[in-house]
Amino acid sequence: MTKELRQRVMTMKNKNLIWVYPPNNWISNFNKTFIYGWCNPKAKLFVSVEMLRATSLRRVKIFPNGNFAQTVKLPNKKNIVKLIQIVNKKKKILSRLVICHLYPKLQTANHKRQTTRRGVACNAPTIIIDPGHGGKEHGTHSPKGIPEKHFNLQIAKMLYKKLCRRGVSRNAQKIKVYLTRSIDKFVSLKQRVNFAKKKKCNIFISIHHNALPDNENPLKHKGISIYYTHDSIKPLVKSLLESISKETKLKKYGMFKRDFAVTKPDFYRGILIECGFLIHPEEGEYITKRKVQEKIVKGIVKGI
Numbered sequence: 548m549t550k551e552l553r554q555r556v557m558t559m560k561n562k563n564l565i566w567v568y569p570p571n572n573w574i575s576n577f578n579k580t581f582i583y584g585w586c587n588p589k590a591k592l593f594v595s596v597e598m599l600r601a602t603s604l605r606r607v608k609i610f611p612n613g614n615f616a617q618t619v620k621l622p623n624k625k626n627i628v629k630l631i632q633i634v635n636k637k638k639k640i641l642s643r644l645v646i647c648h649l650y651p652k653l654q655t656a657n658h659k660r661q662t663t664r665r666g667v668a669c670n671a672p673t674i675i676i677d678p679g680h681g682g683k684e685h686g687t688h689s690p691k692g693i694p695e696k697h698f699n700l701q702i703a704k705m706l707y708k709k710l711c712r713r714g715v716s717r718n719a720q721k722i723k724v725y726l727t728r729s730i731d732k733f734v735s736l737k738q739r740v741n742f743a744k745k746k747k748c749n750i751f752i753s754i755h756h757n758a759l760p761d762n763e764n765p766l767k768h769k770g771i772s773i774y775y776t777h778d779s780i781k782p783l784v785k786s787l788l789e790s791i792s793k794e795t796k797l798k799k800y801g802m803f804k805r806d807f808a809v810t811k812p813d814f815y816r817g818i819l820i821e822c823g824f825l826i827h828p829e830e831g832e833y834i835t836k837r838k839v840q841e842k843i844v845k846g847i848v849k850g851i
């Protein structure tokens with residue numbers, strides 16, 4: 548344990564319920580029964596003493612890709628720092644979804660409220676919305692000849708507004724949301740990733756519309772597709788694909804593992820959504836309607 552790490556562990560004792568080293572690798576949510584989130588494969592997850600005291604937490608269930616994997620017992624001792632590594636059968640450390648099941652000691656409404664507020668306060672995620680292309684980079688074109696960059700920006704802005712509004716209401720979780728571009732200008736892929744790094748991004752959502760190579764029949768391909776690199780974000784990809792397709796009635800084209808520049812950095816969880824095929828004569832017409840764009844955005848928000 549490094550000096551810095553030891554120090555952080557000491558200071559976290561009375562502050563945070565769950566603390567991850569290095570920081571910003573923890574995307575989490577909180578309700579009455581669960582704290583849940585993803586952490587980087589190299590991140591170390593600690594459960595603080597205060598958490599053990601505040602709740603009668605004894606067990607932490609770990610669900611790789613949403614499936615039950617193993618139960619880790621946490622001894623309720625003073626100054627305990629428990630490192631939880633999520634491993635596969637070959638003992639390789641994986642990036643995984645972690646869910647902590649809480650068993651509150653005090654069942655009073657007051658206590659519950661206090662615990663909930665605390666959990667939210669220390670785990671507010673930062674979401675970056677990335678409208679694909681821009682400026683000299685047009686992307687593909689709609690059946691009417693309008694460039695993809697335009698529709699990517701429309702959807703990204705709508706999503707931005709919706710997430711900002713949601714971030715301060717409902718469950719009081721303060722989500723930080725940023726756009727990589729808010730006007731029609733060229734932003735390189737490197738600049739987009741650097742911006743995310745600067746903002747300590749947790750979830751990076753790139754918005755695009757699909758096209759096909761020249762030799763493919765555009766009539767044969769329809770639907771929503773989502774690209775990702777890290778397996779830890781697969782549950783989110785699945786949930787997004789379901790909810791966007793449900794809201795828009797668009798087909799699910801699929802989820803694909805790729806090493807895209809915006810999905811592969813490991814300091815955040817990145818996805819790239821292709822909101823349907825812009826080059827498809829009917830689908831291209833349909834997905835560029837304002838009402839359908841609103842449905843796409845609604846589907847993304849619900850999926851998150």
Ligand SMILES: [Zn+2]
Nearest residue numbers: 679686755756
């Ligand atoms: Zn594109």
